[in-house]
Amino acid sequence: MNSACYSSLQKPWRYWPLLLIVGIIGLSVDGFSSAAFAQTVAPEQLNTFVVDESGPDVAEASLLPAPTPQRADYPNIGASSRSIVWVIAQMHLFFGALVLAVPIFVLIIEYIGFKAEDDRYDDMAHEFMKVSLTAYAITALFGGTLALSLFLLYPHLMGYVMRAFGSQVLVYAGLFFLESMLLYVYYYGWNALRYGNRKWIHLTLGLLLNAVGTTLLVVANSWTTFMMAPSGIDPTTGAVIGNIWEIMKGPLWNPLNLHRFIANIAFGGAVVGAYAAFKFLSAKTPAEKAHYDWMGYSSNFIAILAFLPLPFAGYWLMAEIYAYSQQMGILAMGGILAWLFVLQAVLICTILLAGNYYLWTGMARSEGSERYRWLIKYIATALILGFLVWVTPHNVIYTASEIGRLGGGNHPVLAPLGIMPAKNIAVFIMLICTFLSFQLYRRADKVITVSWQSWGNALLVAIYVVAIANVIFAGVYYGYFTNTVYKVGSSVIQVMSTVVVIVSGVVIDTLMFKGAKTLHVTWGKVSNRSQYALFALPIAFTWLMALMGYIRSSVRTHWHVYTVMKDNSPDNFIPTLQTVGNMVTLVTLLFLSFLLFIFWIADLSSTRQVPLPTGSNRARAETAA
């Protein structure tokens, strides 16, 4: 690093990102609260009360109940308002998830490359950001369109939500500006801040970018969870009586924050994996193939690693939904929406099968994989059995004669497999099997040399056996031989058993890999077929995100804001599964189209036209011009 650079580092404006954040927070101190609204009394406010001198008119306005629009009050533009908002909101969410997630793992990859002094990591991280950059502009476009659509089609709802959140939405807008600035500096400053101490500046920018991005995520989540489980309002009338913090920190806010944060990373990993697969399949040289094979492997690693804890976050979210309203929980899991969980099973199993298949085929890169190949057929069998149990519905619509033959409304063998305990067993065993594939993949290119390797392997096998036995026992005992209220208790044991397998597997392997001999890995030596698994992942993820987002939103049934503001629009019903399927397919196809456009743009940016021959007519014409 030269002296000019050192001197620039000593200038105070280098702290500008920090100053901007402090500025935003400073602004928000006054602007954060719903200033025009009276506050409820909280014990912690006892010593800091300021008398509300806004006068009775303003205070009276604060007690305005939630709006009660009638059907005629909803604007009619000749098409289903819900469908329009559905498509635009989902597209915004897809791209939002992508642009918030990619910088998270890009930062980690960049850091790994920096510490390992390996430019390959740096180049890969930079290339990931190229995909994210184009997606960012599309996210903003869909975000703006979504806001306009909502104000046009649901003015009463938006008026109420704006009343509740007040100037918090301006903080959101401010953060968006900050995110944009940081993103552009982070991306375009990549090569200028590539080595030495400058790299630390670049990493700090990446950290700030992620901090702002995650804040944007949780702020936007508060609007969603307010509609599902409103807080800070009068439960009878919907009048806004709480301050902005009370409105934001509803019971579902943090579970949704965690769930979306993890899911975004898995989704982002899967999307950039598809990009790598696309580039791999298009690659002309072995070097290109090797690079994109490695990139695809890294993406799959990120996607599956983030995907493994996702069911636990989902479990927490669902448990909080049940705690908030049992009726809401049952509607999702046991009511009209429950059939969609059969579809969820198909989607998650597609993800797990594709992820596992990619790992199995990827093992071919190393000759050492031969030692573990015999296990694959057993893992595949367990995954397929798990899949079959998961998709088995509890009740099927039978004809009268079929009911007569069965001797009741439930099939004697299949019905017990249709309830949650059986599905929990299937899910956790599938997760354990996926981790086993992961572990085998990591071991494929290593020859362990530690003296205690037999004991280590025996310990690992014992942990797997005990965990699987635990998962099955807890599911069967609590699920079928205890009262309903204890059924949920089995999940805790199952979650813990699975976590123990994952954590102990990583720890034991890390210790065993010390001094291990590493076998040669031939990047690029992988079948084209395996790359389609990398396409299956984002397709299933996208479909799954759209589906689960629909379920989460639909549990509000005929309420815009659950229990306080009714939805009286013509679309206030839960549509049939076919309609849901069509809508989800539409948004997935749209997303896929935009994604291919992004891949194409990313490719175009690195394409350079070959100079025209000097003697050609075209060259002469251009020179003359």
Next chain:
Amino acid sequence: MTVLMKTLGFSVALILVFTAVTYILPQMKGEAPEEIEVDVRNLTMDTFVAMGESLFQGKGTCALCHNSLGRAPDLLAFNVAGASLDRLADSRYQGVATDTEGYLRESMLQPSIYVTEGFGKKGSNDTESPMPAVNKPPIQLSAVEIDAIIAYLQNKDGNPVTVALPTAAAQSKDEAGPPTPVLAQSPEEAVAKFVCAACHSILDTESPVGPDLRDVGQRLSVAQIRQSIVTPGAVIAEGYVPMMPQFPNMTLQELEMIVAFLAMQTGDQS
């Protein structure tokens, strides 16, 4: 181009497989509950009972939990009205009903008044029910609709239906909806709004349940008065039991109005 077509084809085919699954699943549409227009002049007990059954399966969402899946007692599987008498006699029963009709109404409006063993909220030792009060959102049944469900539950097992058919007056009262909250404009209005006089001696009312507030300004500082309203359990006056509720709907302006008013109550006014 070949790669593009192959990957696109694969992706679209996979998407269509997922779509196809939605076509083979049962197709159901969940309509928003409709407000039932009841013509009380032509209403018979049979149609009232039928209305109750429809509400039980539909708007009331009772069947969502009260079914054979074990989420809540399966009301269709046993004689609810008959069992009500046993529950009234049970030592765990907390209500004031004396007959089946009263018990069924109570169990819908205050579900925790009696929780069937094994069906309470987790950790509540069957003292708290997970069931929502049916007269409040999201279910929001009217009094007439609740009566219809009681009639249905009584009738389904051949018990006598004791619920009276609704009258036009009851129906119009139902339609009026919940009152809009009004912000108290004076200390007196605030005291009346939060029913302070039910327990405290204040203004012209006397009550021995809570401490006398006519001289509270002499005994407590402004901060202490404020604390006793915001956190009633923080300090309990000697000789009294901690039973004062919190006021989640009290605005800051109302609180300060009451605090200022009470601070002036030094016992000299009379």
